[in-house]
Each structure stands twice: as structure tokens, then as C-alpha cells.
Amino acid sequence: MALTADEVRYIARLARVALTGDEVERMREQLSNILDHFQALNDVPTDDVPPTAQSLDLANVDRPDQTHPPADREQVLANAPRRENGFLRVRAVLEA
Numbered sequence: 059m060a061l062t063a064d065e066v067r068y069i070a071r072l073a074r075v076a077l078t079g080d081e082v083e084r085m086r087e088q089l090s091n092i093l094d095h096f097q098a099l100n101d102v103p104t105d106d107v108p109p110t111a112q113s114l115d116l117a118n119v120d121r122p123d124q125t126h127p128p129a130d131r132e133q134v135l136a137n138a139p140r141r142e143n144g145f146l147r148v149r150a151v152l153e154a
Contacts, residue, residue, distance in 0.1 A: 059090060059093040059094060059097060060086075060090045061086050061089050061090050061093070062086070063082050063083065063086055065086075066082050066085050066089060067082060069085075069089070070082070070085070131144060
């Protein structure tokens with residue numbers, strides 16, 4: 059499908075791209091070639107091909123959720139650099 063120079067200028071204006079006269083001609087040829095490739099794809103018979111969203115089957119690899127008893131407080135706090143009243147003590151990250 060051959061595009062005209064006016065169609066290329068219109069496309070360039072929609073894309074907000076400034077083109078010189080030489081660039082318009084070069085883009086006309088390149089865009090026409092791209093449209094020819096799309097036309098070749100349109101000519102491929104796909105009547106017997108079901109529509110698909112994925113070419114490969116998808117499978118989740120998530121593990122099932124399992125509940126576990128909570129960890130012992132003393133065990134959790136054993137390696138804490140600072141603790142206070144049975145909790146982790148951290149520096150303030152927000153200023154009042």
C-alpha cells in the first residue's frame with residue numbers, strides 16, 4: 059500500500075514530529091513497506107485458527123498457603139541489636 063507524501067505529513071503531525079522534504083520521502087517509502095508487510099499477514103488464512111491470548115499454556119508455580127505457629131518471641135528477639143519491653147527497638151524514621 060503506497061502512502062502519499064500528504065499522508066506521511068499528516069501522520070508526522072499526529073505524532074508531533076517535524077520532517078524535512080527528504081525525510082517525508084524516506085518515511086513514505088519505509089511506511090509503505092511496513093504496510094505491505096502487514097498486508098501480507100492479512101492474506102494468511104486464519105479461519106481455522108482459534109483466537110488465543112497465549113501461545114503456550116500458563117501454569118502457576120505458587121505453593122499452597124499453609125499456616126504455621128508463630129515464632130517464639132525470645133527466639134525472634136535473640137539477634138536483635140536493640141530491644142525494649144519485648145519489642146524490637148528501631149530509630150525513628152519520621153521527624154515530629
